[in-house]
Amino acid sequence: MNNDSFSKKFHSISGITITPFKPNTKEVDWAAVRENVNFLIESGVDVIVPCGNTSEFYALTIEEAKEEIKQVVHCAAGRATVVAGIGYSVETAIEMGRYAKEVGADSIMIHMPVHPYITDEGALAYFKKIIQSVDLPAVIYFKDPHISDQVLIELAQLERLVAVKYAINDLARFALTIQSVPNDKKVAWICGTAEKWAPFFFSAGAVGFTSGLVNVFPQKSLELMEALQEQNQEQIWSLWKDIIPFEDLRAKYNNGNNVVVIKEAMEYIGLQGGVTREPVSKLNDRDRQELELLLHEWGLSPQVTNG
Template sequence: MNYQQLTEKLGTISGIPITPFKKGSKEIDWSGVKENIEFLVSNHVEVIVPCGNTSEFYALTLQEAKEIIKKTVEYVDGRALVIAGIGYSVPTAIELGNFSKEAGADGTLLHMPIHPYITNEGAVDYFKNIIEAIDLPSVIYFKNPDLNDEILKELVSLEKLVGVKYAINDLPRFAKTVQTLPSDQYHVAWICGTAEKWAPFFSFAGAAGYTSGLVNVYPQKSLELLQALRDNNYSLIWQVWKELLPFENLREKQNSGYNVVVVKEAMEQAGLNAGVPREPVAELQGEDKQAVADLIRRWNLSIKSVIQ
């Protein structure tokens, strides 16, 4: 598969699998990892992104991240693309990227640096040095609104850059960047990085696909939205969007601190293996937990347990 072919294949849903941790020890539940990857693939999710933010990437040790990437490739077994999340310092990201290559991943997702001090020039060097050092195609996770989109203009000419996961909910800004860097001149897939709530708006502005945590619990509904967008079926787009909006709004609470825990709670109530989160987030409680239960009932998904 060449870079252009991979770019085209990114025009879909990028499923970010959760990482199930055991209650008490918070060790990774490896049988749960296998179950959840199989759930995604069997439900026709075509791009799997282990070690994404919804995977609690920054709560993993380097060895755990490597093992998750390796096992994901093994469990997917060629049935979907595997785009492995990498990050931390430049040398560490390169180490993870080279490991991903050896493990058989199809590409890498470069996380936005989490250092509190970052400049536009430094960000260009960060991404460029990692992309050029790894013999895999790469997707940039562009999340920091304080950085300038000129960064992307400096990077799109890199042959191994095949996608940008754009996670800044500024639609005029995004549209302007896409129009400045059209896909017929650059082999880059523009991906909405803020899931189903924002997917229709990003799609109209030029995104070819979007990321999803919802697919861990309700992949059929996310795929319904994707198909409606492809068909320009506007009535269905907004019908599905309204069904999913309460779920995505819950995930945005506490400055998106609920991103992972809402997905995990929904999975557990639907009988799937989500486990507990790791610090710095805690399990869902009280009325928010009940709100998830109400959604699961509304969607007619199975309830594993009664809310106490």
Template sequence: MNYGEFSKRLETITAITVTPFDETTKAIDWDGVAANVEFLIVGGAEVIVPCGNTSEFYALTLEEAKEETRRVTELAARRAIVMPGIGYSAETAIELGRNAEKAGADCVMIHQPIHPYMTTSGAISYYRKVIEALDIPSVLYVRDPHISDEVLVEVTKLDKCVGVKYAINDLPRFTQTVRTIPAECGIAWICGTAEKWAPFFYNAGARGFTSGLMNVYPELSQAMLRALRTGDWETVWQLWENVVPFENLRAKYNNGNNVVAVKEAMEQLGLRAGVTREPVDPLDEQDKREVTRILKSWGKIT
């Protein structure tokens, strides 16, 4: 594989799937998963991430995560890059990564370790161990501001590290990191905090961004990507103003609404999203009304 060419394909919208859970049993609704993947592909998604945080990765059992990866990869049928999320212990991440390889996924996204006692050298060892154990390339997902920039400097030297999903909203720090890591490393920098932050990160070097909004209003996400690529900043900021209320709602309660706001919007549009699993509760009535107001402002419902 030409890793440099592959990383360039990641400079786009990274669409995170939702995992629909049955309202009574909270079992995965696999028909709903299939409908979600098809919606994303029809909406123009070029990179799809099952087992991301919007997919409620940490609410899935390992077997469910493996099955979601297998099914989404099969459903995508090479129409989009499939980048399953993997994580937990290094050995578990490798197990999930090998499952992704066997399923035919194109690459993996390594969730940042959630261990409460992490050192810089330990994080480097974790990422290196997982990346080197897999044949397909890896993208790092970084969201904890306490993680040292040295981790990225070292891990991005690996050939099979092709991208970084950067979800720390510290633009000077991100800019310095991008400028520190040589272009020869061929890293695809991805804004990990969606459309609200995408214009700012784009100017600092992130040519792609993640999106939960793609599950609701893909046309809006795609329009922002086009405007960013063409330098049409008047359009970028008009679109940004439309996006911000929804992303602010998702960020409420220390991002506690992140997934459930997307699911509520999908359900109000007649799409299959199902409920969330613990520890995420349904939206309260006030926030549900806000979802309705936003969808009306977009002309998605009357």
């Protein structure tokens, strides 16, 4: 399959996995990792992204991140497209990317560099060197509003770039960037800020969105994706209104709740969420009560899940 065809795989939901940690030791629960991947695939999610930010990527050691990629690939066993999250230093990202290819990942997602001193030229050099050094289709996770979108326009010339996960909620900026990249480059533009922003990004040219909600309630996310593809406005906004309270709860404290809401929701309904690692903390009592109420309103409870 050429990279032009591969980009069409991202006309879908990119399901970001969580990394379940054991309560007492905070070691990765690999059996739970596999169980969660099976749950996603059996629910209809066809793009699986281990080692994303909702996977607590920066709380993992390099060896744990590699093992997570390997476990997800082996569990998926060709049933879904696996996009391995990679990052840190240039050489570390290249090492992780080559490892991902070795164990059978289909693509890589390059995290935005977490660095206090980053320029447009530096970001361009970072992404370009990794893309050129790893022989897999590449996705860029673009989320720093201080970096010019000209970086993406230039990187779109690279054959291996198949998609951009755009996580800056500036719709005018996003639309102008898409329009600045020739259609023949076949880059899939993904809403990188999940269901809350997906309808707006789709109106500006997105063809897919990322999701953490799929780990809890995949049917809801898949229904939204179908409505967006069919341009069923009534259904889109009905689903959006239903999802908003959950996503707003995740967005509290400057997105500090992003991961823990997913994990505690999974645990509450009987799935394998596990605990978080520092610096992510537990939900406070007020937020937990709000979460449980939302889950009950969706008809999700331990009894329903296990019954």
